[in-house]
Every structure is written in structure tokens, then in C-alpha cells.
Amino acid sequence: MEVIESRIDTGSDEYKANFAAMEQMVADLKAELKKAREDRSEKARKRNAELGKLTVQERLDKLLDRNTPWLEIAPLAAKGMYDGKVHGAGTRAGIGIVQGREVFVHANDPMIKGGTVYPMGVKKTLRCQTICMENNLPMIMLVDSGGAYLPLQSEIFPDVDDGGRIFYNQAIISKMNIPQLTAVMGLCTAGGAYIPAMSDHVVHVTGTGAIFLGGPPLVRAATGEEVTAEDLGGARVHCQESGVSDYFAEDDEHAIQIIRDVMSLLPRQEKATIPTRAPSEPLYDPQEIWGIVPRSISTPYDVREVIARIADGSEFLEFKAMYGPTLVCGWAYIHGYQVGILGNNGVLFSDSSLKATQFISLCDRQGIPLLFLQNINGYIIGREYERRGITKDGHKMVHAVSTATVPKFTVIIGASFGAGNYGMCGRGYSPRFLWMWPNAQIGVMGGEQAASVLISVKNDQLAREGQPPLPAELVAGIRQPIIDSALKEGNAYYSTANLWDDGIVDPARTRDVLGLAISVSLGAPLAGRNQGHGTFRM
Numbered sequence: 001m002e003v004i005e006s007r008i009d010t011g012s013d014e015y016k017a018n019f020a021a022m023e024q025m026v027a028d029l030k031a032e033l034k035k036a037r038e039d040r041s042e043k044a045r046k047r048n049a050e051l052g053k054l055t056v057q058e059r060l061d062k063l064l065d066r067n068t069p070w071l072e073i074a075p076l077a078a079k080g081m082y083d084g085k086v087h088g089a090g091t092r093a094g095i096g097i098v099q100g101r102e103v104f105v106h107a108n109d110p111m112i113k114g115g116t117v118y119p120m121g122v123k124k125t126l127r128c129q130t131i132c133m134e135n136n137l138p139m140i141m142l143v144d145s146g147g148a149y150l151p152l153q154s155e156i157f158p159d160v161d162d163g164g165r166i167f168y169n170q171a172i173i174s175k176m177n178i179p180q181l182t183a184v185m186g187l188c189t190a191g192g193a194y195i196p197a198m199s200d201h202v203v204h205v206t207g208t209g210a211i212f213l214g215g216p217p218l219v220r221a222a223t224g225e226e227v228t229a230e231d232l233g234g235a236r237v238h239c240q241e242s243g244v245s246d247y248f249a250e251d252d253e254h255a256i257q258i259i260r261d262v263m264s265l266l267p268r269q270e271k272a273t274i275p276t277r278a279p280s281e282p283l284y285d286p287q288e289i290w291g292i293v294p295r296s297i298s299t300p301y302d303v304r305e306v307i308a309r310i311a312d313g314s315e316f317l318e319f320k321a322m323y324g325p326t327l328v329c330g331w332a333y334i335h336g337y338q339v340g341i342l343g344n345n346g347v348l349f350s351d352s353s354l355k356a357t358q359f360i361s362l363c364d365r366q367g368i369p370l371l372f373l374q375n376i377n378g379y380i381i382g383r384e385y386e387r388r389g390i391t392k393d394g395h396k397m398v399h400a401v402s403t404a405t406v407p408k409f410t411v412i413i414g415a416s417f418g419a420g421n422y423g424m425c426g427r428g429y430s431p432r433f434l435w436m437w438p439n440a441q442i443g444v445m446g447g448e449q450a451a452s453v454l455i456s457v458k459n460d461q462l463a464r465e466g467q468p469p470l471p472a473e474l475v476a477g478i479r480q481p482i483i484d485s486a487l488k489e490g491n492a493y494y495s496t497a498n499l500w501d502d503g504i505v506d507p508a509r510t511r512d513v514l515g516l517a518i519s520v521s522l523g524a525p526l527a528g529r530n531q532g533h534g535t536f537r538m
């Protein structure tokens, strides 16, 4: 395969200014991640220690195999929501290695409001379960939760994608023969009692772990009965009398050892195979991406420069290089796995959409995972393009993305606007994973464009009424709030807080994150080639 020849001048002022800007963004990201991991009140820390519990970080450290990778999912979910302290939506979750096997781990953090479940906590757990189902990943749950965060109970409880869905999914995951292991390390109250109950293996820590449909306060209120949590649903009750739990653990450490023992006994499953070769590093340092990404989202840059720093050996076989040049398509290897890459080099036209449709279809039939590098303002608009059928050509691309059955991965490396988000496999198109770079922006359209549309609509309205257009000072009053809210609601942190992605990643780590994710995706069999598609509008 050909090696991409970089045209970047790493000594230029532009490169250095870009590098410094991204360095700052990555430093800010690391600070946010540290805060999410460590910002807990003294009161909560003291209470955790009094109860003889390990912290979530200690639990994870003891559970995961030493010196193995950990891919955290949505660590900044709920950032800035509620009181600003419900870090990670109250849980730590991610993919790691236990007994040499890839697993999903989901752990409540009892030091965040007693591990209670906020609306974003439900959304995050559902996302974690989707990852398990799509990638055939065993799920380990370390439960320590006061159940629903009661002041927001109406937002957690009744709807199709609310709390009940978690237990419904557990039944489906079990039916799919995906193992679920739960360690009861604190309360599993009310609906939360079903987390261990619906699992295949339940380890129960004596003294701190308790499972009950109604906790002592509710029992007292409903029946007047006085009973301790241990007596109502402790390890001895459930391991010896009710049979709800399977393994009795003396403390957290013992429970984690039992989970590791159970994991070691689970049958190993074959992974799906895709074309591979021996991995090699890119010729160009991935950290150079920091100097390549422009400081302004509207400054274009060549996506091949990114591919050269993600792909093994910086090798890339470009497909239809001279046709539809605003979309770069081609084959490469990442950590030894073959992938088909689509990366934007401008807005999507009819030719680039048709090229994408053909390329996606080829990858799907050949069983090659797809990687979308999104930096897209949308599909081309205007009289000429509508006449040439940009909508039906865009439709073909969106259709091909929707019906492709190979694993898809999306990284938003710049703009993600309009229908470009759809065609380039946005969250609604079920990529197995989707990440943002810190500079990324997402929305129906940019703030400037949205403001212009609204002002133009207003002026049309006034014209119909025979009035003059809006005066300049009123235009400014409409424009600025729209631009401000687009900037706030379109940035990577807003996206990740709302779980529109699986996390913000340092661009220099993209290659390693993708390598791990591709490996994880092969846990599920490929759906079978030549799955077909619906009707293409010609």
C-alpha cells in the first residue's frame, strides 16, 4: 500500500499555534477527568471508610488485570448538571481486562449522593448495556446504590428508556448468553434489587451489602416493623435463607476475588475474524495531530494528515482518489486490523455521496469495519444541486450507512453539522462507539447560520405585512443569543455531558482507543456478508 506523504511543516508558526491550542484543550480535558474521578466530599470519604468499603477506584484496581488497558465510557456524563457534582452521572463504567478477557465493568460510586441513580445515570447504564449487547461483552456490576434519586423520581421511572428498561435489558442479555456478574457491595434497594436478581452470578458482601424491595425506612413507614438493613436483606439472609445470592464474601476485596474466580471459569468465546496483519506504528507521530487541527472550526484541513497519524505505517490505499474529492475513502490497518476509512475534506456533493455509498457497500460485503472521521458542515445546498438530485444521492449514503452490518466507529474530529452528521454515522446510526475530540462541535447548523435563517424568516414575515426589515440593533439582539447558545450546546463537553458520545479523547490517543474498540467489536459475530439493503432512490 502507498504511504501518505505528509505536507505538514512542523516548524511553521501555524503548526506551533495549533499545537499550543490543542495542548491546552487536552490539559483541560485531563483536569476535568481528574476532577470527575477525585472530587468527593470529606463527609462521603469518611463515611465510606467507616463502613470498611473500598473506594470505586480501589475496587476497579483490584478487579482489573494489572497493567492492562482500560477504556472508560462516558466519564464526563452529567457534567455541569444537577449540582455539578454528579460526576460521571454517579458511576464509573468502561471496558477492561479481567482474567485475560475483555469485559464491561459498571460501578456505582457511593460517595456521590449515596450512589443514587439520576436520570443521566439511567441513560448511561442503558448505553453500557447496549455496548454489551452489540459486542457480546460480559458485564460485571459493582452495586452500591441508594436507588432512585428520589427528588427526580418522575424522570427516572416510567418511560420506555427509563429505569425499568435496565432490568428488561438484563433479561435480554441473559437470553443472549452474555454473562452478567454482580457484586453486592452496598444497597440494592427497590428496583435496584433486580440488578443482582436478574444476574447470572451474585456475590454478596456481609455487613455492607443488602438487597431488598423496600428498605428499612419504607418498611417502618408501611408496616411499623423495625428491622436493620442486614437483617432485612444482608448476605446471610440471601446466601443462606432466600437463595437470592450465590457467594458469601467477607469484604469488598473477597467479593472481587470471587468475581475474578467466576470469570476464570466462564467458557471462552471465539472472536469474529476480519483481515489482519502484524501491527506497526504510523510513520508520523500521532501527537502531531495537535499541530494539524486548526484553531477555528471553519478552517479546512486535509483529513489524510490525520489518517497518516492513525494508520499502521501511515499506509493508505485510497479509493476513487480523483472522484468526489470532498470525501476521502480508502483502506488502512489500525493496530493490525483492516478498516475502511471515510474522512471529510469539505461539504458532501452528489459525487462524494455516491462514492461513499459504493465504498460502504464494498466494506460491508467484504466484512471490513468502517471508521468515519467526521468534519462536516453538511451536504451542498442550492438550486443547481437540488436539480441534480443532491437529496436522493445523500439518501443513498444515509441508507448505506444505516443498513451496513459491519462494526462502525465514529470520531468527530471537527464539525458535525446537519445531515452530514447522519451520512457520516452520527449517534443515531448506531456506530459501536462514538468519540469527540476536544475541539469538536455538533449541531443542526452553526450558530451564525442558525441566526441568519431566523432573521431571514422574520424579515420575510415583516415583508408579507408590508413592514420594513428588522433594524440593525434588533438583528444584533436576535443574532448574539443564538450564536451563544449554539456555542454552549454544540461543544464537546455539552455533548459528552448529555451522552451523545462515549467520551472526549485526546486526538493523540485516537489510534489506541480505536485499536481497543475494534478488538472489542469482534466479540460479536459479523452479521454475515451481503445482508442487502432497502430500495435506493435512483
Ligand code: COA
Pocket (backbone or CB within 6 Å): 047, 112, 113, 114, 115, 116, 145, 146, 147, 148, 149, 150, 151, 187, 189, 190, 191, 215, 217, 218
Ligand atoms: N434519594 C435522594 N438522596 C438520597 C437517597 C435517595 N434515594 N439516598 C441517599 N440520599 C442522599 C442523602 O440524603 C445524603 O445526601 P447529603 O450527602 O447531601 O446529605 C447522601 O445521599 C448520602 O446518604 P447517607 O445516608 O448520608 O449515606 P450512607 O452511606 O450512610 O447511606 C444509603 C447511604 C444509600 C445506604 C442511605 O442513604 C439510604 O438508605 N438511602 C435510602 C435508600 C432507599 O430507600 N432508596 C429507595 C429509592 S428506590
